[in-house]
Amino acid sequence: xxxxxxxxxxxxxxxxxxxxxxxxxxxxxxxxxxxxxxxxxxxxxxxxxxxxxxxxxxxxxxxxxxxxxxxxxxxxxxxxxxxxxxxxxxxxxxxxxxxxxxxxxxxxxxxxxxxxxxxxxxxxxxxxxxxxxxxxxxxxxxxxxxxxxxxxxxxxxxxxxx
Amino acid sequence: xxxxxxxxxxxxxxxxxxxxxxxxxxxxxxxxxxxxxxxxxxxxxxxxxxxxxxxxxxxxxxxxxxxxxxxxxxxxxxxxxxxxxxxxx
Amino acid sequence: xxxxxxxxxxxxxxxxxxxxxxxxxxxxxxxxxxxxxxxxxxxxxxxxxxxxxxxxxxxxxxxxxxxxxxxxxxxxxxxxxxxxxxxxxxxxxxxxxxxxxxxxxxxxxx
Numbered sequence: 001x002x003x004x005x006x007x008x009x010x011x012x013x014x015x016x017x018x019x020x021x022x023x024x025x026x027x028x029x030x031x032x033x034x035x036x037x038x039x040x041x042x043x044x045x046x047x048x049x050x051x052x053x054x055x056x057x058x059x060x061x062x063x064x065x066x067x068x069x070x071x072x073x074x075x076x077x078x079x080x081x082x083x084x085x086x087x088x089x090x091x092x093x094x095x096x097x098x099x100x101x102x103x104x105x106x107x108x109x110x111x112x113x114x115x116x117x118x119x120x121x122x123x124x125x126x127x128x129x130x131x132x133x134x135x136x137x138x139x140x141x142x143x144x145x146x147x148x149x150x151x152x153x154x155x156x157x158x159x160x161x162x
Numbered sequence: 163x164x165x166x167x168x169x170x171x172x173x174x175x176x177x178x179x180x181x182x183x184x185x186x187x188x189x190x191x192x193x194x195x196x197x198x199x200x201x202x203x204x205x206x207x208x209x210x211x212x213x214x215x216x217x218x219x220x221x222x223x224x225x226x227x228x229x230x231x232x233x234x235x236x237x238x239x240x241x242x243x244x245x246x247x248x249x250x251x
Numbered sequence: 252x253x254x255x256x257x258x259x260x261x262x263x264x265x266x267x268x269x270x271x272x273x274x275x276x277x278x279x280x281x282x283x284x285x286x287x288x289x290x291x292x293x294x295x296x297x298x299x300x301x302x303x304x305x306x307x308x309x310x311x312x313x314x315x316x317x318x319x320x321x322x323x324x325x326x327x328x329x330x331x332x333x334x335x336x337x338x339x340x341x342x343x344x345x346x347x348x349x350x351x352x353x354x355x356x357x358x359x360x361x
Contacts, residue, residue: 022323023227073329077270077297080289084277092286094356115333116296121288122333123340123358133358135340137289142355167261171268171302178275178295185278185287193343194284200335201278201291204328208271208299211306211321212264220310223320230324234331241338245345 008047013039058160065156072117072152079119083138090138094123097132097146100154104129106161113153120145172212179205196240203233256312263305270298282351284343285358292336300325 007013020035021027083090101107107129111122114134124133139145179202186198207226214222239249277290303321310318344358 019323022319025318073293073297077293080277080293081270081273084273084281084290084294089282089351089353090286092283092351092354094354094358096356111337112330112333115292115336116329119289121285121292121336121340123285123337124344135285135288137286139355164257164261164264167264171264174268174272175302178272181272181275181279191284191343191346191348193339193346193348194287196342197284197287197291197339198278200339201275201295204291204295204299205271205275207324207328208267208302211299211302215306215309218313220318220320223324227320227324227327230327230331234327234335237335238338241335241342244342245338 007040007043009043009050012043016042061156061160065160068152068156069113069116076117076119080137083119091140093136093139093142095120095134095136095139095142095145097134097149099130099132100150101157101161102129103161106157107132110153110157114149117153120149168212168215172209172216175205175208175212179209192244193241196237196244199240200233200237203229207233252312256308260305260309260312263301263308267298267301267305270294270301272298274298283354284348285340285350285354288336288340292332296328296332299328 017035017039020038021031024031024034099107099110101110107125111125111132114120114122114132119137119139121135121137122132123135125131126133134145134149136145182198182202182205186195186202189195207229210222210226210229214220243249271294274290274294277294278287281287281290303325307319307321350358
């Protein structure tokens, strides 16, 4: 009974509510009511698609991570722009990245980060969730790329999702 | 000065859209064409925002949002179709 | 409008337009599908993000109410670009798209 009235995904509900306030012109009584209805209805309807409740242990570390990724995205586009405009041919490589993360949400955050940052796109994940296939645009050393990703992105994520 | 920058930007984004059309026609594989359409709709969003600045109105933002949502869904649907042979299994 | 806002808007517009163009050049001239995937996911996303930001600054400087729908679109594009790149890479591996000869390593069998 009370399950029907609760918010099973509080973060999703919060994001939906905020998004609705941005979409409707200005905060008014009507938009707050409709926003609340959406924030309740959509998590209830999509309940079956969520494998489990995401376990954030250290949520306050997220803003630091997001800022770092945003900075890297801008740096990444400069290096990709340089590669695109330079006349020499790039040296692309497929890299199998050994994952140490276990939580599915953490893995998908890592994969998205990899796709947006310098010269790498995540292409696939193995069936046992242990290896990530990465395509690098221009690389001389495979080990260097693996170490860079591990130190820069995977470690902070491992601290967030224990 | 802003008008010059605005016109230059519109020219650059239009040129980018033309290059995407070149890739769309040339292929050579299906994923290349889907990627070209994916980039093309993002460029269309940029052009709509630039049109909004030129005309001094925010009305076109809603259409940019719609194109962003529909473009993403169609790219994923096409990729799924290429991989599985059907969109909804 | 203050000259500072005008400079900021012009710089952001040219930056955004330049990166959108570079992404498209990458799409047109890089040698194989997997390398072409890099241009649109990074350069074009950043370019459109900069154009959105200039639009936010422009309408704020014009004295309208602060409205951040552009930021919403940018965040949406930032979230969806890796997903569509990943789906397309999977589809390409399934079809068996050729890679350039200088590629190190191989895509997985699907």
